[in-house]
Amino acid sequence: MTLHVPTTPPASSSALVLFSGGQDSTTCLAWALEHFDRVETISFDYGQRHVVELDCRTRVAAALRARFPEWGAKLGEDHMIDLKVLGQISETALTQARTIELNANQLPNTFVPGRNLMFLTFAAAVAYRRGLKVLVGGMCETDYSGYPDCRDDTLKALQVALNLGMDQRFVIETPLMWIDKARTWKLSESLGGQPLVDLIRTETHTCYLGQRDVLHEWGYGCGTCPACELRARGWAAYVSARKA
Numbered sequence: 001m002t003l004h005v006p007t008t009p010p011a012s013s014s015a016l017v018l019f020s021g022g023q024d025s026t027t028c029l030a031w032a033l034e035h036f037d038r039v040e041t042i043s044f045d046y047g048q049r050h051v052v053e054l055d056c057r058t059r060v061a062a063a064l065r066a067r068f069p070e071w072g073a074k075l076g077e078d079h080m081i082d083l084k085v086l087g088q089i090s091e092t093a094l095t096q097a098r099t100i101e102l103n104a105n106q107l108p109n110t111f112v113p114g115r116n117l118m119f120l121t122f123a124a125a126v127a128y129r130r131g132l133k134v135l136v137g138g139m140c141e142t143d144y145s146g147y148p149d150c151r152d153d154t155l156k157a158l159q160v161a162l163n164l165g166m167d168q169r170f171v172i173e174t175p176l177m178w179i180d181k182a183r184t185w186k187l188s189e190s191l192g193g194q195p196l197v198d199l200i201r202t203e204t205h206t207c208y209l210g211q212r213d214v215l216h217e218w219g220y221g222c223g224t225c226p227a228c229e230l231r232a233r234g235w236a237a238y239v240s241a242r243k244a
């Protein structure tokens with residue numbers, strides 16, 4: 001199997017990346033640093049059960065600066081937004097001590113209703129103030145959990161709403177929208193070679209349960225939650241495609 005990775009030309013020279021410290025958003029950050037002259041990052045504290053991911057983002061950003069000086073020179077301010085109100089109004093396995101399972105509507109109870117809509121709206125408000133034109137997010141329709149706010153149509157509609165409501169020409173870029181997890185690893189490889197793959201493998205965090213004691217081939221995590229399973233499957237497919 002040959003892995004083809006799409007590359008999108010930049011619409012402008014500055015971008016704001018939704019950066020949580022996970023595999024997807026770190027790949028998006030590298031993508032933005034490769035394509036834009038000025039890149040800032042934003043993240044949201046919404047009372048996640050595990051702050052380990054938020055700790056990772058500091059380490060990932062520091063590692064990117066240290067190992068990729070050209071990217072580091074473009075990496076500007078980081079914005080941490082307090083959205084704890086989101087945890088107060090939603091009962092999900094990401095914000096409360098609950099077992100991960102499917103709800104009656106077949107969506108996993110890790111779904112935080114409207115989360116990405118709120119994240120992007122707050123991101124646009126920050127981008128407006130900072131003069132940033134492109135919003136970059138790791139939403140993906142290819143092997144996702146069915147979250148409706150990750151869908152391409154949702155994000156295109158939101159882009160229109162934000163531009164109308166703020167009288168701007170923001171562009172929402174989602175470099176991972178049409179690629180699976182194996183191709184996400186391949187995209188990291190094409191952006192930053194083995195050093196970036198290694199950085200993402202060992203520094204980023206995806207596990208829903210917040211476990212970081214065992215380093216698997218594909219990175220740290222419990223190995224059994226849906227996020228770990230998806231990451232492990234993607235890594236295995238990436239490695240076997242690389243050998244082929």
Ligand code: ZN
Nearest residue numbers: 207222225228
């Ligand atoms: Zn896990």
